[in-house]
Structure formats: C-alpha cells, structure tokens
Amino acid sequence: xxxxxxxxxxxxxxxxxxxxxxxxxxxxxxxxxxxxxxxxxxxxxxxxxxxxxxxxxxxxxxxxxxxxxxxxxxxxxxxxxxxxxxxxxxxxxxxxxxxxxxxxxxxxxxxxxxxxxxxxxxxxxxxxxxxxxxxxxxxxxxxxxxxxxxxxxxxxxxxxxxxxxxxxxxxxxxxxxxxxxxxxxxxxxxxxxxxxxxxxxxxxxxxxxxxxxxxxxxxxxxxxxxxxxxxxxxxxxxxxxxxxxxxxxxxxxxxxxxxxxxxxxxxxxxxxxxxxxxxxxxxxxxxxxxxxxxxxxxxxxxxxxxxxxxxxxxxxxxxxxxxxxxxxxxxxxxxxxxxxxxxxxxxx
Numbered sequence: 001x002x003x004x005x006x007x008x009x010x011x012x013x014x015x016x017x018x019x020x021x022x023x024x025x026x027x028x029x030x031x032x033x034x035x036x037x038x039x040x041x042x043x044x045x046x047x048x049x050x051x052x053x054x055x056x057x058x059x060x061x062x063x064x065x066x067x068x069x070x071x072x073x074x075x076x077x078x079x080x081x082x083x084x085x086x087x088x089x090x091x092x093x094x095x096x097x098x099x100x101x102x103x104x105x106x107x108x109x110x111x112x113x114x115x116x117x118x119x120x121x122x123x124x125x126x127x128x129x130x131x132x133x134x135x136x137x138x139x140x141x142x143x144x145x146x147x148x149x150x151x152x153x154x155x156x157x158x159x160x161x162x163x164x165x166x167x168x169x170x171x172x173x174x175x176x177x178x179x180x181x182x183x184x185x186x187x188x189x190x191x192x193x194x195x196x197x198x199x200x201x202x203x204x205x206x207x208x209x210x211x212x213x214x215x216x217x218x219x220x221x222x223x224x225x226x227x228x229x230x231x232x233x234x235x236x237x238x239x240x241x242x243x244x245x246x247x248x249x250x251x252x253x254x255x256x257x258x259x260x261x262x263x264x265x266x267x268x269x270x271x272x273x274x275x276x277x278x279x280x281x282x283x284x285x286x287x288x289x290x291x292x293x294x295x296x297x298x299x300x301x302x303x304x305x306x307x308x309x310x311x312x313x314x315x316x317x318x319x320x321x322x323x324x325x326x327x328x329x330x331x332x333x334x335x336x337x338x339x340x341x342x343x344x345x346x347x348x
Contacts (some may be wrong), residue, residue, distance in 0.1 A: 021100045022202050030194050035062040038143070038186035041174050047071040048141045048184070049106070049134045053208035054093030057145035059216055061187050061196035064103045064204050065143075074098035075106040075133050075142075077126045081118065082211065093207045100204075106133045110143040131178045139181075145184045148170050148238035151191040152230075153222050155241055157290060162304050164284070165255060169200070170241075186298040188242050259285045267293065267341040275315050282314060283307045286341070290330045293343040298328030 024031050024294055039045045048065070052058040052074050065072050069142050076094035078087050091107060098105035108129040112122045130142050151170045158167035174184045187195065199206055215221045228238050263269060263285035272280050291299050306326060313322050313334050324332040329344035 011120050015253065021063070024063050024198060028066050028198075028201075030069050030190060030198055031064045031191045033159055033259050034061065035068040035070070037173070037189060038065060038070060038184070041184035041186055042141045042143070042180075045070065046141055047073070047107060047137075047139050047145050048339075049073050049075050049130065049137065049139045051142060051207065052076050052094040052097065052143045053129055054090040054097070055145075055209060056190070056196045056199050056206040057147055057187065058094075059097055059204050059206045059213050060190075060198040061143060061145040061260075062097055062103065063204060064101065065186075073104040073106060073137060073139065074142075075108075075130055078107065078109040079122055079131050080111055081122055085198055090207050090209075097204065102169070104137070105115070106137070107266040108133060122160065127177055127183070131181050134181055141182050142177060143184050143186055145187050145195070147187045147190045147195055148242050149223075149227060149297070151188055151245055151277075152227065152238040153219055155245060156222055156226070159216060163345050164304070165248055165252040165280075168245075169252055170245040172249065191236075191238055211311055225250035255284055259288060263289060269338050269339050270333065271314060271337055279308075279315065282311045286310055286332070288325055289341050290328075290332075293330055293341060294328035298326075310334070 026032075038048065042048050048070065050062050050065070050072055052062060054076065062072065063072060074094055074097060076091050078091050080087070095105050095107075097103075110122070110125040110129055112118050112125065127142075134140070134142050154170040155168060158170065161167075165259060171185060171188065173186075173188060174182055177183045197208075213222055213224070217226055227238075234240070258277075258281050262273065262281060267289055269285075274285075283304075287302060290302060310324055310332050313324075319336045322334040322335070324334070326332060331342045331344065333340045333342070
C-alpha cells in the first residue's frame with residue numbers, strides 16, 4: 001500500500017475508485033501481440049516488474065499481461081519533476097491498478113539533480129531504483145510500456161539530428177540494465193491508440209502527464225504536430241517504422257562485427273587496411289575506440305562532422321602526418337602507414 005505518511009494519501013485514495021476492472025479477453029489480438037513479445041523477451045515468461053507511470057501505456061501493459069496470467073508486479077517511482085500533489089496522484093493510480101488486478105505494488109522516491117540534464121538524470125535514477133526494487137524481489141526483468149508511436153518519434157528525432165545506424169534503430173526491444181537485470185519493451189508492436197483501447201475495454205482510467213504537451217520540447221512537438229499528419233497518410237506507419245528499426249538494428253550488428261574484426265581491442269591500426277574498408281566501418285571503429293579511451297566522456301560532442309573528417313584523411317592518398325584533437329583529450333595521429341589513437345594524460 002502507498003506510504004501512509006503522505007498527507008495527501010487519505011484524500012487521494014478515498015476518491016471514487018475505478019469501476020471494477022474487466023479482465024481483457026485473452027484471445028484479443030492486441031493482448032496476444034504483447035504477450036508473445038513478453039514471452040520472447042522475458043526468458044519464456046519469467047516474473048516481470050512493470051514500471052508504471054499511471055498512464056494509459058503502462059496500464060495497458062499491466063492489463064494485457066494480467067490477462068494471460070503473467071507473473072507480474074507493479075512499480076512506481078515518485079520524483080520531484082512535478083508538483084508533489086500531482087506526483088502522489090500518479091503513484092496512487094499505479095497502486096489502485098495493482099490492487100485491482102491483485103499484483104504486488106512496489107514504490108520508491110527520487111530527487112532529481114537539476115544542475116545536470118534533469119530529464120537524463122531522472123531517467124537514470126528511475127532505472128537505478130527499479131533495478132533495486134527488482135533485485136529485492138528476485139525479479140530479473142523490468143518492463144516499460146514504450147510503444148510503436150514512441151519508436152517512430154525516436155527514429156524521426158534521430159534522423160533529424162543525422163544519427164548513425166545505432167540511433168536510427170531507435171528503441172531496442174531489450175537491453176541489460178545491470179548484472180542479471182534486463183529491461184524489456186513488449187509493447188513496441190502496439191500503437192498508442194491501441195493501448196488506450198485496451199484500457200477502455202477493461203474499464204480502466206489513466207493519468208495524463210501534462211508535461212507531454214509542452215511543444216517547446218522536440219518530442220512533444222513531433223507527437224502533437226507531425227505524427228497526426230503522418231497517421232492520416234499512413235495509419236499503420238508507426239508499426240512499419242518498428243519493422244524498419246529491427247532491420248537497422250540487424251545492420252548495426254553486422255557493422256559491429258566487422259568493426260571487431262578490423263579494429264580489435266587496440267588503438268593502433270594499419271592505414272592501408274582502413275583504406276580498404278567502407279567509411280561506415282572506419283567511422284564506427286574510430287568512434288568506439290575514442291569513447292572507450294575517454295570512458296564515455298565527451299561522447300555527445302563527438303559529432304559526425306568530426307569523425308567524417310578523420311575518415312576522409314585516413315582514406316586519402318596524402319602521406320604527411322596529421323594530428324587531430326578530439327573531445328575529452330582524445331588524439332588521433334594519422335601517419336603514412338598507420339593510425340593511432342591516444343588520450344592526454346591529464347584526461348585519464
């Protein structure tokens with residue numbers, strides 16, 4: 001049950017509750033798409049912690065997995081990005097959902113570091129707390145309710161900033177969060193409207209995050225201005241985008257394999273060998289090595305223009321030595337016969 005010490009708790013939980021939820025039909029095609037993806041991603045149906053915001057997407061995910069009798073728990077992370085009373089209402093909506101379907105409810109609170117990127121800080125702190133809660137319950141999988149429209153938004157943003165294969169591939173269906181804890185996204189095959197349809201079918205209400213309407217943010221502007229027009233032209237375009245993302249992810253895997261073969265784990269390579277490789281492979285290898293040397297520092301500043309300039313010099317026929325200074329103290333030396341990458345001692 002939510003923390004009784006909260007002065008708003010009594011008022012919030014004594015509000016008129018959702019009418020009795022109806023179990024979603026197990027055979028519903030939307031339920032089956034979510035269930036099939038969950039079984040594939042969660043080691044054939046292992047216990048799963050659902051990260052619930054109280055919104056339609058995470059509510060639909062919980063209802064769909066409950067319909068197929070999946071072993072789930074519901075978790076909500078309270079943060080201070082919004083007024084306290086709003087945050088508590090969101091928390092209580094997640095609690096009421098868990099109570100209605102008979103799922104365990106877990107919660108934690110975080111405070112955002114506003115001296116850094118607040119959204120990035122909030123995201124990382126939420127994941128840290130979800131991992132802690134999952135480990136405490138012996139759960140190896142954490143599910144978020146990212147859906148096909150989220151995927152399309154992410155891919156469009158990546159394309160507009162000139163991202164490479166990894167960025168264009170969008171949201172991955174799964175990724176490691178911590179040792180023995182994996183993040184999974186079983187709803188990528190559903191549209192936002194389908195998630196809302198599932199909630200309505202079950203008789204479940206949901207919370208709306210007003211910050212998602214702030215069109216000064218790129219994602220919100222795309223969601224409210226661009227996606228409706230695309231949806232009118234291509235009603236299932238977001239689903240098709242997810243299929244493209246899968247292909248791009250496979251292509252990225254092939255690139256990584258070739259990078260492993262050519263670049264290995266060192267920081268010095270034959271210039272002749274790099275000349276014979278596609279620019280895509282050389283750029284990916286240089287970027288990866290630079291990020292490893294700098295331990296991730298300056299990765300965002302390592303733009304396509306910086307990397308492409310180095311690739312052009314490496315693959316040119318010029319024999320003179322070139323010395324390039326990259327972010328975070330990384331140095332790239334291009335000699336007649338080899339290419340070397342180092343990092344300044346003061347940066348280590």
